[in-house]
Amino acid sequence: MMGMDRNGVNQDGWRLNVVLVVALAAMMILSLAAGKVWVSPTAWLGDDLSALIIMELRLPRTVLGAAIGAALGMAGATMQGYLRNPLADPGVFGVSASSALGAVTSLYFGFAVSAWLLPAFALAGAGIGMGLLALLAGRSGSLILFTLAGVILSSLAGSLTSLMISLAPTPFATTEIVTWLMGALTDRSWDDVILAVPIIAVGMAFLFATGRSLDALTLGEDAARSMGVNVLRLQWFAVLGVGLTVGASVAAAGIIGFVGLIVPHLVRPFAGHRPSAVLLPSALAGALLVVGADSAVRILPSVSELRLGIAMSLLGAPFFMALLFKMHRELS
Amino acid sequence: MVPVTEILAFEALSLTLRGRKILNDISGRFQPGRVTVILGANGAGKSSLLSCLSGLREPQSGTVTLGDRALLSLEGKERGQLIGLLPQRPDIHWNVDVKTLVGLGRLPHSGRWGMSANDHQAVARAMAATDCTELSARKAMRLSGGEQGRVLLARVLAGEPQWLLADEPLASLDPAHQFDVLERLKNYTAAGNGVIVVLHDLTQAARFADDIMIMKEGTILAAGPRDQVMTADIMAQAYGVEVQIGTSDTGEPLVVPVRRL
Numbered sequence: 001m002m003g004m005d006r007n008g009v010n011q012d013g014w015r016l017n018v019v020l021v022v023a024l025a026a027m028m029i030l031s032l033a034a035g036k037v038w039v040s041p042t043a044w045l046g047d048d049l050s051a052l053i054i055m056e057l058r059l060p061r062t063v064l065g066a067a068i069g070a071a072l073g074m075a076g077a078t079m080q081g082y083l084r085n086p087l088a089d090p091g092v093f094g095v096s097a098s099s100a101l102g103a104v105t106s107l108y109f110g111f112a113v114s115a116w117l118l119p120a121f122a123l124a125g126a127g128i129g130m131g132l133l134a135l136l137a138g139r140s141g142s143l144i145l146f147t148l149a150g151v152i153l154s155s156l157a158g159s160l161t162s163l164m165i166s167l168a169p170t171p172f173a174t175t176e177i178v179t180w181l182m183g184a185l186t187d188r189s190w191d192d193v194i195l196a197v198p199i200i201a202v203g204m205a206f207l208f209a210t211g212r213s214l215d216a217l218t219l220g221e222d223a224a225r226s227m228g229v230n231v232l233r234l235q236w237f238a239v240l241g242v243g244l245t246v247g248a249s250v251a252a253a254g255i256i257g258f259v260g261l262i263v264p265h266l267v268r269p270f271a272g273h274r275p276s277a278v279l280l281p282s283a284l285a286g287a288l289l290v291v292g293a294d295s296a297v298r299i300l301p302s303v304s305e306l307r308l309g310i311a312m313s314l315l316g317a318p319f320f321m322a323l324l325f326k327m328h329r330e331l332s
Numbered sequence: 333m334v335p336v337t338e339i340l341a342f343e344a345l346s347l348t349l350r351g352r353k354i355l356n357d358i359s360g361r362f363q364p365g366r367v368t369v370i371l372g373a374n375g376a377g378k379s380s381l382l383s384c385l386s387g388l389r390e391p392q393s394g395t396v397t398l399g400d401r402a403l404l405s406l407e408g409k410e411r412g413q414l415i416g417l418l419p420q421r422p423d424i425h426w427n428v429d430v431k432t433l434v435g436l437g438r439l440p441h442s443g444r445w446g447m448s449a450n451d452h453q454a455v456a457r458a459m460a461a462t463d464c465t466e467l468s469a470r471k472a473m474r475l476s477g478g479e480q481g482r483v484l485l486a487r488v489l490a491g492e493p494q495w496l497l498a499d500e501p502l503a504s505l506d507p508a509h510q511f512d513v514l515e516r517l518k519n520y521t522a523a524g525n526g527v528i529v530v531l532h533d534l535t536q537a538a539r540f541a542d543d544i545m546i547m548k549e550g551t552i553l554a555a556g557p558r559d560q561v562m563t564a565d566i567m568a569q570a571y572g573v574e575v576q577i578g579t580s581d582t583g584e585p586l587v588v589p590v591r592r593l
Contacts, residue, residue, distance in 0.1 A: 084425040216439050219487065220423025226386050226416065227439045227491070228408030273426040 013277050016270045020284035024066065027291050031062045034295035060190045065294045066287040067193070068185075068253050071200040071245035073286020074279055076260025077267075078207045081214035081275030082238045083147060086327070089261035090246045093239060094153030098129025099250035100181060101157040101164075107177045108164045118180075119195050119251035126247025129153055130239055137235075143221070146235060183254035183309025185294050196252035203244025204283065206237045211276030213237075218275065256309050258316025259286050265323060337364035337494040337524050338399030340385065340415075345394035347380055347550075354380045355391065356550040362543075364494070364526040367518055369537040372547035373571050378530045379420065379499055381547070385528065386417040386497050398495075412440030416493030420500050422480050430467045430475070430483050434459055437490030458490035462516055478509040485513060495526045502533060514540045534575065534587035538562050546570050568593055 032044065032054055039050040075090035083092065090096060102125020106118045136149035161181070168174040213234040216224035225231060249256070266289075267281040290308075293315065297306040341361035347354045355377050362368050370378045383389040385396055387403050396403040398414060406414070416437070424433065437458065438451040447455075459465045462482045467475065472483055481501065488496055498517065502510045510533070517527045518540055531537045537544065544561040546553045548570050554561045562585070567575040573589045580586055 081426075212439060215436055218425045218428060218433070219436060219484075220419060220421070220425070222383075222388060222419040223417065223423065223487075225388050225408075226412060226419070227437075228410070228412035229439075230408055272432065273428045274432055275426060 013271055013281075016267070016281050017284060020281055020288060024284055024288045024291070027288055027295070028062050028066060031065070031291050031295040032058045034058075034298045036298070056189070057187075060193045061185050061188050061294070062291055064188050064193050064196060064252055065185050065291045067197045067200050068249040068256065069259060069287035069290030070283040071204065071249045071286070072256065072259040072290070073263040074204055074207050074283040075242045075245045076262075076286070077264040077275070077278045077282035078210055078214065078238055078241060079260065080264050081217065081278070082210065082234070083143065084217060086265065086323075087261070089258075090242050091154060091257070091260070092147065093129075093133060093150040093242050093246075094155075094157060095126050095129050095133075095243045095246045096250050096255055097154045097157035097161070098132075099123070099126035099247045100255055101125050101161050102128070103180065103250065103254070104161050104164045104177050107180060108168060108173060110169075110173065116191075116195070119192070122251035123199070123247050125157075126243050126250070129157065129247075130243040133239060179307070180254050181309075182307040183256040183312075184305075184307045185253050186305060188252065192252045196248040199248035200245050203241045203246075203248065206241030207245065208279060210234055210237050210241065211279055214275035254309060256290065256312050258312045258319070259289060262316055262319050263289060265319075337526055339364065340396070340398055340495050340526060340528075342381075342385065342396045343394055345381070345384060345391045345396070347377075347384065347389065347391045349380075353550055355384070357394070358550070358552050359394075360545060360552055360555055362495075362526055362528055362545075365521050365524045366542035367521055367527045367529065367540055368543040368545055369541035370528065370530045370545050370547065371532075371534070371537055371570065372553075375549075376547040376570075377550045378547055382417075382497050382499050382528070382530055385495075386415050387411045388417070409440050412493075413491065414493055415495045415497060416488040416491045418484060418488045418496070418498040418501055420503065422477075422484050424472050424480065424484075427471050427473050430464060430470050430472050431455065431459070433472045433483060434464065434486045434490050437487040440491055454492055455490045458486040458492075461489055461519070462486040463512075477504050478506065478512075481505055481509060481513060485516060489516075489520065493525070495528065496520055498527070498529045500530050500532065502531065502536065510536060534562075534567065534589070535585065538577075538585035538587045562587065 035058060037053060039054055043050050044054045045051060072090060079088040079090055079092055080086055099122045103118050103122035106121035132153055133149050136152065137146040165174055165177050168177060213224065213229045216227050216229045221231065263286045264278050264282045267285050268278055271277045271281045293311050294308050297308055297311050300306055339361055343359050344357055345355050345359065346357050370381065372378050380389065384391050390404060403411060435447060435455050438447055438454060442448065442451050459468065462485050464483050464486045467479060467483065472480065475483060496517065501513050505513065514536060517529060521527050538558065541558045543556060544558050545555040546561055546566060553570050554566050562577065564575050564577055572593050574591050574593055575587055575589050578586045
């Protein structure tokens, strides 16, 4: 529960972050053990084949999962605070859709032979998406215009992606595109980590810097501006932060939905509802959720590995419904 | 260590929105330590003037000055420290508790790493001044309209601005809460701060204003001490209604519109 000390500092906020850090560390270690092959922890740091499985296959996958989860969780918390809408998620700006379009383009043309081409195309897609957003929304700082621009961009990129799928030169390319779009961390290497993590880190710095302005927006735009919030600066910090974090996440793992939507709701009852207080716990809980879910899909007894993107959607849809029911009750 | 409140003035202010002249080359000044009520018919430009005075809107021409400094030359944060705005529509978006909400009023003052002891004292003072202390742990979204009005006023007071600007703070408040809000605004001038309020209720305006500025169609029809401006003649020009001005049994002013002219 929320607790305040005499000075009003949210002590439980720190406690929550510490708990999440410990849980995340534990989950990351556990995730190294998850997989079809059992490797005894005593052999993790050895120099044989089983150590290779841990250090070159499972560890990068875990690190990447944590980074992407943190990115999506924080981006979701920022979007909800910025749009003052609990149903907003990082996809609203259209960045994930345009990033996916970039990746699909590289698959369509069969460029995916190099490990770097697909992520490069995905990042280029995210960049072009942000540029278009800037053109569409302009310098107005208007929230409605901006959200509309994001929705337009999102549906445009979505339909172009469908076009790519329907026009794919070979059934193989179609399958490859569809599978990739579902999002997964399978077979990710340190290369992917090196590509994604620095970009995600920069993006998260932008997101973190929005905290105070998001707090002020709790009182509405006029009150926030009267307290010195620069809404245009806030807008571009949010776009850059979401663009970099989500763009890098999509580049590395495809579309993993619902994390950005769910996680802020999970942490809010514990962190308090002040938007800035939700940012860091959302990043930690997002990492925890993705690493946990990715471990689960690895050990589930199925013929082929369940795609992480699908697993998250299966988890997310019922959550979304529960959220709507809860809001319905609160409104009536 | 209370700094002396400077005079807030505007000079040759013009504002055009979507081709319509909202403010038409107007000038005026507000005295600190007094409540100035801005009156005028709907669309007279009251809210637009207030948004220029609070720095939310940049006029096409003219300047707003605080002392000898142009308002728009100030950093947003400093402007936020000096001029507090209570916007017209109460807006509370997240289910934060009252103390957190009032604490947001310290944002122009507090550093990156949270609130200082000074900030907490200011919040406590603001909550005491508005009788919100007991609501401290309540969720702000769950409060009644009157309670929300008090809490949002506490938010502005917590920033301890030299000038407090309130846009129709009485909307949706019952008479008892209307008195509460106006008394508190009046009290805020006792320490030398300036208060500017946009009102529609003429009797409340006559009771609480020290000065009245009355607007019509983007211009200032009259401005000055209450008794000079609150006349049947000026009200008729401003609103197009006939008003009767009298006093209650206990000597309070009564301003009653009686018919449309």
